Amino acid sequence: MSSLAVDSILVNDKACRVWREGSGAPLGFLAGFGGLPQWIPFLDRLAEARTVIVPSLPGFPGGLGHADLDSHLDWVLATHDALVAAGLAGADLVAASVAGALAADVAGIFPGIVKRLVLMAPFGLYDDGEPTGDPWAQKPPDQPGALCAKPEAWTAMTTLPEGGNALEWQIEGVRANEAAARFLWPLGDTRLAKRLGRITQPTLLLWGEGDRIIPPAYAGRFQAGIKGPTSTVTIPGAGHLAYLDQPEAAAKAILSFLG
Amino acid sequence: MKQMWFHLMPYTELPDDFRDKHPSVWVDIDSRLFNPERAHIMYNDFMDELEYAAEMGFDAVCVNEHHANGYGLMPSPNLIASALARRTSDAMLCVMGNSLALYNPPLRVAEEFAMIDCISGGRLIAGFPVGTPMDTCYAYAQNPSMLRARYLEAHDLVMKAWQTPETFSFNGRFNQLRYANIWPRPVQKPHPPVWIPGGGSVETWRWCAEMDYVYCYLSYFGYKAGQATMKGFWDEMDRLGKDRNPYRAGFLQFVGVADTHDEAMQLYREPAEYFYGRCLHVSAQWANPPGYTSEATIRAGVESQIGRAAGLMQKEILKARRAVTEMRDIVDAGYVIVGTPDEVAERLREVAKTLNVGHLMYLLQYGNMSKQLALYNTRLFAEKVMPQLRDLFDDRWEDRWWPKPMAAHRRVEPAPLGERPRRAAAE
Numbered sequence: 001m002s003s004l005a006v007d008s009i010l011v012n013d014k015a016c017r018v019w020r021e022g023s024g025a026p027l028g029f030l031a032g033f034g035g036l037p038q039w040i041p042f043l044d045r046l047a048e049a050r051t052v053i054v055p056s057l058p059g060f061p062g063g064l065g066h067a068d069l070d071s072h073l074d075w076v077l078a079t080h081d082a083l084v085a086a087g088l089a090g091a092d093l094v095a096a097s098v099a100g101a102l103a104a105d106v107a108g109i110f111p112g113i114v115k116r117l118v119l120m121a122p123f124g125l126y127d128d129g130e131p132t133g134d135p136w137a138q139k140p141p142d143q144p145g146a147l148c149a150k151p152e153a154w155t156a157m158t159t160l161p162e163g164g165n166a167l168e169w170q171i172e173g174v175r176a177n178e179a180a181a182r183f184l185w186p187l188g189d190t191r192l193a194k195r196l197g198r199i200t201q202p203t204l205l206l207w208g209e210g211d212r213i214i215p216p217a218y219a220g221r222f223q224a225g226i227k228g229p230t231s232t233v234t235i236p237g238a239g240h241l242a243y244l245d246q247p248e249a250a251a252k253a254i255l256s257f258l259g
Numbered sequence: 260m261k262q263m264w265f266h267l268m269p270y271t272e273l274p275d276d277f278r279d280k281h282p283s284v285w286v287d288i289d290s291r292l293f294n295p296e297r298a299h300i301m302y303n304d305f306m307d308e309l310e311y312a313a314e315m316g317f318d319a320v321c322v323n324e325h326h327a328n329g330y331g332l333m334p335s336p337n338l339i340a341s342a343l344a345r346r347t348s349d350a351m352l353c354v355m356g357n358s359l360a361l362y363n364p365p366l367r368v369a370e371e372f373a374m375i376d377c378i379s380g381g382r383l384i385a386g387f388p389v390g391t392p393m394d395t396c397y398a399y400a401q402n403p404s405m406l407r408a409r410y411l412e413a414h415d416l417v418m419k420a421w422q423t424p425e426t427f428s429f430n431g432r433f434n435q436l437r438y439a440n441i442w443p444r445p446v447q448k449p450h451p452p453v454w455i456p457g458g459g460s461v462e463t464w465r466w467c468a469e470m471d472y473v474y475c476y477l478s479y480f481g482y483k484a485g486q487a488t489m490k491g492f493w494d495e496m497d498r499l500g501k502d503r504n505p506y507r508a509g510f511l512q513f514v515g516v517a518d519t520h521d522e523a524m525q526l527y528r529e530p531a532e533y534f535y536g537r538c539l540h541v542s543a544q545w546a547n548p549p550g551y552t553s554e555a556t557i558r559a560g561v562e563s564q565i566g567r568a569a570g571l572m573q574k575e576i577l578k579a580r581r582a583v584t585e586m587r588d589i590v591d592a593g594y595v596i597v598g599t600p601d602e603v604a605e606r607l608r609e610v611a612k613t614l615n616v617g618h619l620m621y622l623l624q625y626g627n628m629s630k631q632l633a634l635y636n637t638r639l640f641a642e643k644v645m646p647q648l649r650d651l652f653d654d655r656w657e658d659r660w661w662p663k664p665m666a667a668h669r670r671v672e673p674a675p676l677g678e679r680p681r682r683a684a685a686e
Contacts, residue, residue: 066404067404067408070405070432070433136548136549137397137544137545137548138544139542139543139544140543142544167557167558170557171554171557171558174549174550174552174554174557175549175554177549177550178403178404178549178550179404180549181402181403181404181548181549181550182402182404182405182550185396185400185402185403185404186396186400186402
């Protein structure tokens with residue numbers, strides 16, 4: 001983490017944090033449910049091979065402005081603008097969970113912005129025959145286990161670091177859940193199915209084998225819809241947020257896909 | 260003081276093992292527990308009870324809105340209020356209320372409330388709750404991140420529709436209408452009184468003060484738990500320079516009256532334990548959709564005096580959900596006030612004065628209380644408690660928030676059934 005740089009960009013005139021670490025060709029990462037309240041080991045693994053650039057989307061930790069975004073179009077444009085402002089136009093992009101739904105649309109609608117795409121258990125589709133899990137309506141003690149195969153991985157990321165401000169930390173966590181709800185409530189279906197055919201980039205679909213939020217079988221639906229060449233990798237011992245459960249394996253699969 | 264009779268319309272036949280076998284009374288309650296033919300009887304009993312309360316001289320009868328809820332069988336309180344408009348003549352009709360963000364377009368509320376106001380000759384109190392998380396975000400799938408903004412915009416639209424004589428365009432964030440023009444219009448001018456049921460949110464208190472609306476704290480946990488919240492409310496009114504007119508506020512209280520204290524404990528034990536044991540069995544998973552509680556309220560919850568008051572209330576609620584399901588504890592905690600008419604009157608006088616509340620809303624039917632007992636409770640209360648409290652506050656304060664109906668002699672009564680032309684049996 002010694003080379004970590006923290007910058008700020010403006011998205012719709014609101015500040016959003018950008019982390020940069022490593023060297024080599026830029027690689028973007030958009031985090032999943034809960035965002036990134038603090039640095040995680042997964043990013044170190046990616047940074048061993050690439051310059052990892054991690055913008056926060058509005059409302060997720062480090063980012064403001066989610067309450068200005070009302071429609072799906074607002075969110076897709078905000079994601080586009082965040083990627084451009086962070087210097088990621090034309091770079092490879094990894095997007096997980098809730099951000100996966102937005103990254104898939106950016107890749108399809110603005111093909112020049114995303115070179116190759118990695119979607120980690122993205123939201124965006126909903127199938128009545130195999131419903132997605134509800135990440136919000138969880139009793140607090142059940143939430144870590146709903147999101148991660150190793151609940152302690154979620155707890156570690158969301159525990160207040162020493163010296164932190166407890167109130168701000170709590171508000172940031174609630175805000176992240178709200179931001180995701182703002183564009184995905186109640187089912188997580190952004191009608192992405194209609195637009196998957198616009199994605200022509202080489203795409204890797206990466207799924208935790210034990211994902212309790214987006215069933216791993218959804219990988220097949222994405223694969224069938226995306227026009228570009230796709231492959232799917234399933235990670236054993238991982239839940240919905242595979243980058244928290246299995247940082248090594250997730251990073252390895254991504255770097256191997258990107259070559 | 261105004262004394263109002265409130266019905267939640269609880270399903271009265273939840274099984275004895277409901278708490279152990281079912282996760283929640285709300286949102287995902289098992290619909291196989293619902294027997295429509297039994298509900299036929301319940302609805303008619305409940306409406307009899309409301310009509311009886313009006314006849315016994317309560318100042319108002321109150322109904323409210325819940326969805327997918329085993330203790331509240333009124334997804335549409337307007338249906339009940341409409342029937343009450345025909346079968347009552349002097350009592351006000353307090354619809355407490357319509358969750359504005361759930362109606363698309365919200366003009367529907369302006370229209371239906373105007374209908375009730377016309378049918379009743381101007382007896383409507385228009386309640387506008389945001390709605391609980393269970394009702395709004397889960398049962399009706401509203402986005403918690405947008406709920407409050409939608410609610411506020413819907414409020415603006417309804418108020419404009421009631422008060423603007425011309426057809427107008429409305430270009431809101433969530434609602435766009437080229438031709439907004441409601442027909443009918445309410446009897447009461449400029450509009451029926453607006454009351455806001457809410458929890459302990461600072462923003463709601465401020466908004467009520469700004470708009471000059473009545474704030475109603477509809478807690479199921481009685482006057483002891485309500486003290487902190489109402490203190491928070493009045494402290495905020497002081498800060499905003501508003502007077503302490505008790506008619507700015509409403510408060511809900513469960514009551515059971517009998518000839519002796521022991522008899523009251525005995526008579527109301529089962530319905531109270533049914534309510535606190537089964538009806539309030541709500542799964543914690545529905546409590547906190549993200550964004551429902553504003554960041555300002557979360558901050559206030561940690562930082563301020565008011566927040567500590569609201570926090571106290573939350574603790575009471577949690578405590579209640581965990582433990583207080585036995586009659587003695589329920590009464591000790593103040594959730595239900597029971598006793599002889601004099602005891603109850605004395606306690607309610609203390610409640611009204613301590614909380615400084617001019618609109619007391621009584622729940623005299625709760626849980627699985629039978630119609631017979633509900634009517635007994637209502638009659639005894641009306642005859643022996645109500646008169647003792649009627650004059651409270653009126654020497655000093657005016658209720659500016661009470662409906663202004665048409666003069667009694669200008670209002671019509673429904674024609675008795677026997678006088679109507681009937682079809683011949685052969686037709």
